Amino acid sequence: MAGLTLSGVGKSYGAVEVLKGIDLEIETGELVVFVGPSGCGKSTLLRMIAGLERITAGTLTIDGVRVNDVPPAQRGIAMVFQSYALYPHMSVRDNMAFALKIAGRSRDEIDAAVTRAARRLQLEPYLDRLPKALSGGQRQRVAIGRAIVRDPKVYLFDEPLSNLDAALRVATRIEIAQLKEAMPDSTMIYVTHDQVEAMTLASRIVVLADKGVAQVGPPLELYEKPRSEFVAQFIGSPAMNLLEGAISGTGETTEVRLAAGGGTIASKVPTEPGDKGRKVRVGIRPEDMEATDGEDYAFEGRVEILEALGEVTQLYFERADPEADPVIAKLAGVHAGLRGKTLRMTADPGRVHLFAGGRSLLWR
Amino acid sequence: MSPLLQGMVTILIGVGGCVGYFYAANLLLDRVIFPPSGRDPGRNISRANAVRPWLFLAPAMAALGLYLVYPVVGSFWRSLYNRDGGSFIGLGNYTDLAADPAFRTALFNNLLWVLVVPAASTFLGLIAAQLTDRIRWGNIAKSMIFMPMAISFVGASLIWKFVYANEADIGLINAIRAGLGFQDPIDVIQIPFWNTFFLMAILIWIQTGFAMVILSAALRGIPDETIEAAILDGANPFQIFFRVMVPQITGTIVVVWTTITILVLKVFDIVYTMTGGNFGTQILPSYMMSYMFKDDGRATAVAFVIMLIVLPVMVWNILQARKEMR
Structure with missing residues (x-):
């Protein structure tokens, strides 16, 4: 049984629709x-899953129970906010x-739960401090601790790391x-x-775009x-390079x-x-691009900008049409001398994507 | 000259005078006293910059000195003299005050005012701020509650004289009583002890608007996420308000509270207009007024007592306000 299902869920503010027709099944234990x-x-x-926004269309169930009209606190969820949202006046x-x-739990019960969560998150030395006396990372751990203490069925994280600096984020x-990993039975969104x-974190990723789900799947x-x-x-x-073309075989x-460029x-x-002659766009990821001397190539162009990052070198090619998206190649290692050179780029056929009308030909 | 024209001319002269002073003083400093030329222009510029703040502060300091510092010292000095200022009697006025039962009544009443008015105004203002925050006609309600702030204390007292009037045809209180079937009208401002509270109601009516406006701004400054977190934690609206929102604005509440406290210790108009200090409603400022021009020695002594009472509240108020600003 699914831990959490959304069927036909939508949201509109008056006449403005921001989400529509979202169908999603999230299994227990998924992230x-x-x-x-x-x-x-x-x-x-x-x-909307948390209950902070009303669901204006469709159904949301948690553990098989419809919770559209259940108050947030009784949905069995806990949320970690981007801004931590700690109560500043409380330790x-x-x-x-x-x-x-x-919830009116007994004092012993509360103490036990808090101590357990604090130990797991290494917050024991800070239990009597106010949030303002903590670093950003510690505050975020308190926010997570606040969620753990409630032992929810579903954890909700709203950009929890955005306010941290790069090192702390990692x-x-x-x-x-x-x-x-320590809580395999909890579902996390x-x-x-x-x-x-x-x-890195997801068991499945949901890409949202244009008011709905664009694709769901493992990373x-x-x-x-x-x-x-x-x-x-x-x-x-x-981002993936997209090049105009037509199917010839x-x-x-x-x-x-x-x-x-006229390459193939x-x-x-x-x-x-029946697809012969159809207009398509060829998609090649920058990291899949490789230089070639042969006659079969996807793109030929002069390297306009070269970014040497040590681990990789990124090449930005000059395009005849300045309005067109840049073509980028990402080569492993150091290639210092390529700037200003004209290169022919190709890719492994297994890594060449084809799109028609914005949709992948692989998934039709 | 009509009063309107007079007022406008005064404003023009006042504002123009300020602008003119700063412009001329700066010009004098930069062009004549320390011009950025001669043998060492750099030093002249830094000298001019060291002088400039004092130049700007000077008018304010002169005004404060003339109208605040000098009167304080002068009042204290006057309070050590007798009725007509002819002979020095030391702390005689103060010992007389301590022995006067009317003074003790005023002190006790003032204590009641200080306890009740700020508490009631702040509490009602807080409730009004929260209740008017999320509703469509909230702003209209807010304006209505704030409006008494714009009325002078004497004006407000006159309005409330009608409310309390000893006649069912005029007084709201007696009209309600009559409506409920009571025959004889009562004069509420003559009911011993409680009449003080009826007078306080006027100041509470005025100050609730002030408290509401300040606290409403503070409530809006509370991050929404903490309220949402409390909703998710299962708190009901009362718990959210009193356990999550109010504790986050304690600083502002204290500032509002102490500001009103200071005001309470200064307001004499209401008592003066409503009862003239009769029927046991005397408070310190109105008690002081009753001696003014009759026994200035004693009146200034009362003024000094009031100042001593206000001072600690004021210091606390300023400290809190500064903490809030940080």
Whole structure:
């Protein structure tokens, strides 16, 4: 049985619809990450699950029970906010104990729960401090502790690491991963705009775009088999290169003649004979681009900008049409001398994506 | 000249005078006293900059000295003299005060005022701020509650004289009583002991608006997330208000409370207008007024006592306000 299901869930503010027709099944014990561009409604969706926003269409169930109209506190969820949202006038101990006090639990029970959570999060030395006397990372741990103490069925994280600096973000990310491992039966939903967090933490990623779900799947499936140009460009950094072309050969392996430069490239995406001549866009990730001397190539151009990062070198190619998206290649290692050179780039046919009308030909 | 024109001319002269003073003083400093030229222009510029703050402060310091510091010292000095200021009697006025039962009544009443008015105004203001915050006609309600702030104490007292009037045709209280079937009207401001509270109601009516405006701003400054976290933690609206929101604005509450306290210790108009200090309603400022021009020695002694009482509240108020600003 699914831990949490959304069916046909939508949200509108008056006449303005921000989310519609969202269907999602989240199993108990999963860590699902919502990602999407700013304003795609990922935080709104999380807040709807939390009960902080009313659900205006569809059904939300937790553990098989419809909870659309159940008050937040009785849904069995706990939320960790981006801004921590600690009660500034309460000590760490009182912050964590507040929900249990409200629920009228016994003092021993509260003490035990707080102590357990504090030990797990290494917060014991700080229990009597006020939040303002803590560092950002410690505050975020208190916020997580406040959630743990309530022993919820579902944990909701709303960009919990965005207010931390880079080093602390990595450390806290690993802590959250460990926490998840220590609590295999808890379901977690995590909203972020950080791809690395999404890729490393998620058992499944939900990409939200255009008021709905663009694609749901394990992180690597989204990376390797994006359903649409949007997902392809959203996952991975720098974004996937997209080049105009037309199908010139069909079958198990498809051949595409590119509009600019006149090269031809093969793709392992199968096509049917009827597809011949169809206009497509060829998608190649910068890290899959490789230089070639042969006649089959996806792109030919002069290296305009070269970024040497040591571990990799990023090449930005000059484009005939200045309005077009840049073409970027990411080569392993150091390639200092390539600036100003003209290169032919190709890619392994297994790593060449084809899109028509924004949708992947692999998923039709 | 009509009063309106007079007022406008006064404003023009006042504002123009200020602008003119700062402009001329700066010009004098930069061009004549320390011009950025000659043998060492750099030193002249830094000298001019060291002088400039004092230049700007000078008018304020002169005004404060003339109208605040000098009167304090002068009043204290006057309070050590007798009725007509002819002979020095030391602390005689103060010992007389201590022996006067009317003074003790005023002191006791003032204590009641200080306890009740700030507490009631702040509490009602807080409730009004919260209740008007999320409703459509909240702003209209807020304006209505705030409006008494714009009325002078004497004006407010006159309005309430009608409310308390000893006649069912005029007085609201007696009209209600008559409506409930009571025959004889009562004069509420003559009921011993309780009449003090009826007078306090006027000041509470005025000050609730002030408390509401300040506290409403403070309540809006509370991060929404802490309230949402409390909702998720299962707190009901009362628990959210009293255990999560109010503790976060204690600083502001203290500032409002002490500000009203200081005001309470200074307001004489209400008692003066309503009862003239009769029927056991005397408070220190009105007690002081009753001696003014008759026995200035004793009146200034009362003024000094009031100042001593206000001072600690004032210090606390300023400290809290500074803490809030940080």
